[in-house]
Amino acid sequence: MGIVLYDLAGADPDLRFSPHCWRTRMALAHKGLDVETVPWRFTETEAIADSGQGKVPVIVDQGRWIHDSWEIALHLERTYPDRPALFTGSTGVGEVQFVRAWTDTVLHPSLVPFIILDIFHGLAEVDQAYFRQSRQARFGRSLEEVAAGREERLPAFRASLAPLRSLLGMQPFVAGDRPMMADYLVFGAFQWARTSSPFELLAEDDAVHAWRARMLALFGGLAGSAACCTARPLDRPV
């Protein structure tokens, strides 16, 4: 039996938008491992209780429950060393941690206001109340206030991608010549935005845009062919 992944889903069970789940999806594909994804909603904590906590991604691999996209990546690297490596050098130590830290402390927080209301609208009704309450408590403002003025914020957001843009002027992937875990860490954020919101964050002539296109094409278009929120205009370029 293959690996099972509990994967955050919207009202449409095919809408899979979690940045952390996308890290895991890409890592599993990188390793060439079969996976069965189970759509999961924020409020379905009971279904993943065996993992000892209440958030996804959670995988079940040969009867073992593992949660947290980083821990899952380390598990995959240790358990399947003969498959393509996710990390260079020692597993999960090194400069890849800086990529992870930047993604978590800079990229994710700056992305949230652009997409938070679209995420909300894509959620199953049962999840909307949870999402609104937990996020409004976190931000101390309504979702609508957090989301306001995204057009005006776009130039600053694009400027904040300078390190990524500079890097991608030097090499085709974050990890170097080939995509590795470092790429999946960053890509998860952009796939989160892309699946949950029709708002286009990247200019077409941006090196980050070209890198995202390369990432969307990996593994037979795994991420590129994923369902996106229904508000997404059909004629929008990938």
Added chain:
Amino acid sequence: MGIVLYDLAGADPDLRFSPHCWRTRMALAHKGLDVETVPWRFTETEAIADSGQGKVPVIVDQGRWIHDSWEIALHLERTYPDRPALFTGSTGVGEVQFVRAWTDTVLHPSLVPFIILDIFHGLAEVDQAYFRQSRQARFGRSLEEVAAGREERLPAFRASLAPLRSLLGMQPFVAGDRPMMADYLVFGAFQWARTSSPFELLAEDDAVHAWRARMLALFGGLAGSAACCTARPLDRPV
């Protein structure tokens, strides 16, 4: 004969403050290579004409002139493969490029306004006119205007170190368990600030402060014992 390094100096020839030269100093020490440093001023382009350009760091290694701290690091790694490695994996490719890109596009620009006027005051008189003119042209403002209000900017600067702080909560050095080129890239910026200005950028309880102290202690205190600008209060903790 050992390697010669042309090293940016202030009015006091012992004041060596260039972030890029510090990258090279630390890389040379990491490799355990003997180096003779030659104090060099911005206006002494003739002295390094053999490098084919006009900026330092420049090294002369066995009669070969090499410039640019990154190119020098790659040269050292290729030429002295039996010495401790500066890079993990393929030389100079990989996530270390993201550390470099972040340092160059985020850390350096945000540091400049804190120290630019102190740098100016530490320069040899012959360099001051060049420095004022070139920097004012770059910023479109006087040095005094660029430098104004640094106390007010300090909280935002410290917040911008979040990725570094987060990383250093996960591992003792940017590169992992031991310092490597990734650390020297970032450290150069802090040593630049520390040698050229008495202004303290880091809070004492900051993980970045503790990491800087570890870096200052490396190689027998190479960076920790370096001369700092004379405006520096003697009782200031390292």
